[in-house]
Amino acid sequence: MSIHQRVYAIRKQIEQAAISAGRDPKEILLCAATKMNDAAAVQQAIAAGVDCCGENRVQELKEKAALNAYAGKPVHFIGHLQTNKVKDVVGKVDLIQSVDSVRLLQAIEKEAARQGLVQSILLEINIASEASKSGFAPEELADILEQASKMEHIFVRGLMAIPPICQKKTENHKFFQKMCNLTVDITTKKYDNVSVDILSMGMSGDFEDAIACGSTMVRLGTAIFGARNYNQSPKG
Ligand SMILES: *Cc1c(COP(=O)(O)O)cnc(C)c1O
Numbered sequence: 001m002s003i004h005q006r007v008y009a010i011r012k013q014i015e016q017a018a019i020s021a022g023r024d025p026k027e028i029l030l031c032a033a034t035k036m037n038d039a040a041a042v043q044q045a046i047a048a049g050v051d052c053c054g055e056n057r058v059q060e061l062k063e064k065a066a067l068n069a070y071a072g073k074p075v076h077f078i079g080h081l082q083t084n085k086v087k088d089v090v091g092k093v094d095l096i097q098s099v100d101s102v103r104l105l106q107a108i109e110k111e112a113a114r115q116g117l118v119q120s121i122l123l124e125i126n127i128a129s130e131a132s133k134s135g136f137a138p139e140e141l142a143d144i145l146e147q148a149s150k151m152e153h154i155f156v157r158g159l160m161a162i163p164p165i166c167q168k169k170t171e172n173h174k175f176f177q178k179m180c181n182l183t184v185d186i187t188t189k190k191y192d193n194v195s196v197d198i199l200s201m202g203m204s205g206d207f208e209d210a211i212a213c214g215s216t217m218v219r220l221g222t223a224i225f226g227a228r229n230y231n232q233s234p235k236g
Helices: 003-020 039-048 058-066 083-088 102-115 138-149 169-188 207-212
Strands: 029-033 052-055 075-077 095-099 119-125 154-161 194-200 217-220
Touching: 003 029, 003 039, 003 207, 029 039, 039 052, 052 058, 058 075, 058 083, 083 102, 095 102, 095 154, 102 119, 102 138, 102 154, 119 138, 138 154, 138 169, 138 194, 154 169, 169 194, 169 207, 194 217, 207 217
Parallel strands: 029 052, 029 217, 052 075, 075 095, 095 119, 119 154, 154 194
Antiparallel strands: none
């Protein structure tokens, strides 16, 4: 199958999942997780109609941006961002989805202030409290939002999560549902510089479940581009 055919099929699945959940399919954005796929593949995905691209590594972002790979659609950063690489990402992407520490939040605020812009971000939540994953604990969120609301060069657009791959569907529903509840909690409180319209969750293996639980942005790699070849030397 071509990238075009895959994106077409995915759109149908998104539509079905949304309708089954009584939701408007237009509420759900399709983010192409482009890691390890080259600029030509990224351009094909954009031509096929994905809503945005998500890059994981700063080096890949720089290389593909130099080739105009993201021309025509917004690009997001979705990987773990080291504070010393913040200057390569702030102002260069439309959304940093993966803000996972106060230190990173502060570094982004500082760099955005230096550049004289406001950076949109999502807060990454470690929703299953996994030791192997970064992100804020759900209990921390209120305090983090309080801090972020005082940062004039940061605009919090919502939340992001990478829940564990679950064997049973009911298990991942629990995590997706928790994320949705968190989003509702924040929306009812009012913070400056915070507007919770994005809930980024769901990957190739579980995006329909994520949509059933309220996801507004699914991040798909394999489903769009096919399996990644980890034996090939990564580009960057
Ligand atoms: C790679 C990646 C995805 C997509 O994963 P697939 O299983 O290939 O769809 C989504 N989100 C993040 C943060 C990723 O790194």
